[in-house]
Amino acid sequence: MVELIQIVSTWTIPVLIAFIPLYASLRKVPVYESFIDGAKDGFQTAISIIPHLVGMMTAISMFRASGAMDAFVGLIRPLLEGFGIPGDVLPLALLRPITGAGSLAFVTDLIKEQGPDTFVARIASTIQGSTDTTLYVLTVYFGAIGIRNSRYALKVGLLSDLVGFFAAVAACWLMFGLV
Amino acid sequence: MVNWIWMGMIVFSVVFGAANGKMEQVAEAAFGGAQTGVTVCLGLISILVFWMGLMRIAEDAGLVRKLSVLLAPIVRKLFPDVPADHPAMGYILSNMSANLLGLGNAATPMGIKAMQELQKLSAEPTVATPAMCTLLALNTASITLVPTTMIAIRMNFGSVHPADIVAPTLLATIISTGAAILIDRWYRSKNKTPPTSSSIRMNKGAAPPTSQINPSAPAGGG
Numbered sequence: 001m002v003e004l005i006q007i008v009s010t011w012t013i014p015v016l017i018a019f020i021p022l023y024a025s026l027r028k029v030p031v032y033e034s035f036i037d038g039a040k041d042g043f044q045t046a047i048s049i050i051p052h053l054v055g056m057m058t059a060i061s062m063f064r065a066s067g068a069m070d071a072f073v074g075l076i077r078p079l080l081e082g083f084g085i086p087g088d089v090l091p092l093a094l095l096r097p098i099t100g101a102g103s104l105a106f107v108t109d110l111i112k113e114q115g116p117d118t119f120v121a122r123i124a125s126t127i128q129g130s131t132d133t134t135l136y137v138l139t140v141y142f143g144a145i146g147i148r149n150s151r152y153a154l155k156v157g158l159l160s161d162l163v164g165f166f167a168a169v170a171a172c173w174l175m176f177g178l179v
Numbered sequence: 180m181v182n183w184i185w186m187g188m189i190v191f192s193v194v195f196g197a198a199n200g201k202m203e204q205v206a207e208a209a210f211g212g213a214q215t216g217v218t219v220c221l222g223l224i225s226i227l228v229f230w231m232g233l234m235r236i237a238e239d240a241g242l243v244r245k246l247s248v249l250l251a252p253i254v255r256k257l258f259p260d261v262p263a264d265h266p267a268m269g270y271i272l273s274n275m276s277a278n279l280l281g282l283g284n285a286a287t288p289m290g291i292k293a294m295q296e297l298q299k300l301s302a303e304p305t306v307a308t309p310a311m312c313t314l315l316a317l318n319t320a321s322i323t324l325v326p327t328t329m330i331a332i333r334m335n336f337g338s339v340h341p342a343d344i345v346a347p348t349l350l351a352t353i354i355s356t357g358a359a360i361l362i363d364r365w366y367r368s369k370n371k372t373p374p375t376s377s378s379i380r381m382n383k384g385a386a387p388p389t390s391q392i393n394p395s396a397p398a399g400g401g
Contacts, residue, residue, distance in 0.1 A: 008346040013325060020233055024240035031236050038235020041284065042228035046220055054216035059188040061212030065204040066196035099181045108219050108332055109212075116338035125333060125344045129326025130351040134319040135180065141315055144291045145298050148305040152366040153312040157319040159362045164320060164355030171347035171354075 005175050049101070056105035064109060084177075085169050086120045092127055093165045097158055100133035122176055126168040131161050219332060226331035234282050243285070246276035257317075257360065258310050260300075267296030271314060278321035290318055309367045313360075320359040322352045 021031045063069050069091070077087030088110060095103040107128045111121045134157035142150055196205035237243075247269075254272055261267050270293035277286035293314060301308045307315075326348045333341040 005346040005350070006343070008349065009340075009343045012345050012349075013342055016325065017233060020237045020240070020242070023242070024236045027240045029236065029239045034236045034239045035232035037232075038238070039228045039232030041235075042231035043224060045231065045284075046224040046227045049223065050217055050220045053220055054213045055185065057212040057216035057219075058209050059185050059192070059212070061208035061215070062192035062196075062205050063188045065208030066192040066201055067199045068192055068195040071195070095184075098184065102181070102184065104328070104332075105212075105216070107329070108215065111332060111336045112215065116333040116336045117340070121333075122344060122347070125326070125329045126347045126351055129329040129344060129348045130323055131355060132319050132321065137319045138315060140287065141290055141294050141318065142307065142311070145294045146305060147307050147311070150307045151312060152370060153307055153315045156312060156316045156359060156363045156366055160316060160320045160355050160359035163358035163362075164351055167354035167358075168347065168351040171350040174350075175343075175347050 002175060009175075052101035053105055053108075056099070056102045057108065060102070060105045060109050064113070084173060086123065088114075088120050089124050089127065089169075092124055093162075096127060096131060096165075097134040097161045100136055103128055103133075119172065119176055123169055123172045126172055127165055130168050131164045134158060134161055219335060222335035223328060223331045226327055226334070230281075230325075230327045231284075234280065234285075237280055238282065238285060242280060243273055243276045243282070246279060247272035250275055250279075257313055260308075261297070261310050265296065265300070267293055267300065267310075270296055274314070275317060275321075278318065279324065281324050281327065286318070286321075290314065309370070312367070313363050316359040316363040317356065320352065320355040322356050323348055 021035075024031050024034065060069075072091065073087045076090050080087050080090060092103055092106050092110075095106055107121075107124045110124050114121050116125075134154070138150060138154060138157060142153070192205055192208075193202075196202050250272055254268070254275060255263055258268070258271065261271070270289050274286050274289040274293050277283075277289055294311060297308060297310050297314070298304050300310070324345075326344060329344060329348075330341045333344070
């Protein structure tokens with residue numbers, strides 16, 4: 001099982017990189033021109049994140065430097081460690097559904113502080129990568145059509161975020177914790 | 180909400196730092212954090228440029244449409260109150276396929292179009308219908324094949340295997356998507372006024388009963 005998961009991690013990207021251009025070529029798509037066309041957007045996207053990430057990185061770095069992060073994590077750590085969840089990732093679970101840039105800044109800070117290949121950093125990366133910013137999605141989709149009463153939509157989103165959080169921790173235990 | 184969190188974190192840091200005698204570190208962290216923010220974004224350029232180029236090829240090759248055909252039977256089950264030949268169904272399928280391929284930028288306009296079409300099926304345009312809630316749930320928990328941003332950041336900080344989060348991420352998103360569907364189902368059945376007496380009495384015309392469930396639900400649910 002663990003070997004299979006590792007194969008998925010190692011093979012997904014190279015297989016996609018080879019399969020997509022091959023498939024497109026067979027469908028008579030001018031692949032290189034398509035690639036350049038789409039790649040231009042990538043630059044824009046990266047640049048457009050800068051203000052968001054600068055704002056959030058500043059706040060989170062200050063929060064850590066003041067000692068507030070350690071105090072906060074210290075408070076909640078005993079609650080979680082019994083379940084095999086490192087206390088350091090809990091702020092992420094709180095930030096993730098609310099602000100995409102904020103949670104990205106948090107994970108970046110954690111990776112910077114603890115190193116990218118630590119267990120905590122891998123869990124945090126998995127959490128960040130595996131769920132979308134629920135409040136943002138709700139605002140965009142329902143805002144676009146003028147929904148004022150969203151009924152139970154937010155509850156469903158937040159509850160599945162919670163499940164996603166535990167699933168990410170469990171998946172990391174399965175893959176990195178037992179090896 | 181974000182405004183409050185951001186402001187709160189900064190003000191609290193300064194107050195807490197003052198109490199701990201860590202003012203100097205807090206001031207340094209403000210500028211250090213800003214610098215990390217820029218560095219990280221610049222580091223993202225390489226992967227985002229490459230990946231979005233690759234994803235454009237996938238789009239041009241019609242992979243979204245191909246995937247839509249495969250997903251159709253499942254999606255029809257998830258949206259029982261949307262007629263199979265309604266334009267909303269087409270947009271829902273494109274939205275889900277784009278999400279599955281990690282085409283966030285293509286998925287959003289499709290999702291909004293789907294929402295607009297679902298609104299046409301609703302009697303009260305400002306109240307979310309069950310179908311809208313399901314679509315939203317699927318979008319917040321969508322299955323992720325390649326978490327590009329996180330791989331890029333891990334690479335920037337010198338990870339030995341930046342891509343080893345691919346499998347756990349995939350696994351976690353499959354579970355959370357399954358959970359989103361189940362939780363949505365549960366709320367849907369809890370909130371729906373059963374389409375028995377009221378809607379049947381209203382449904383004197385030849386309209387199919389499926390489209391009739393929708394208008395009656397908000398009226399009953401209040």
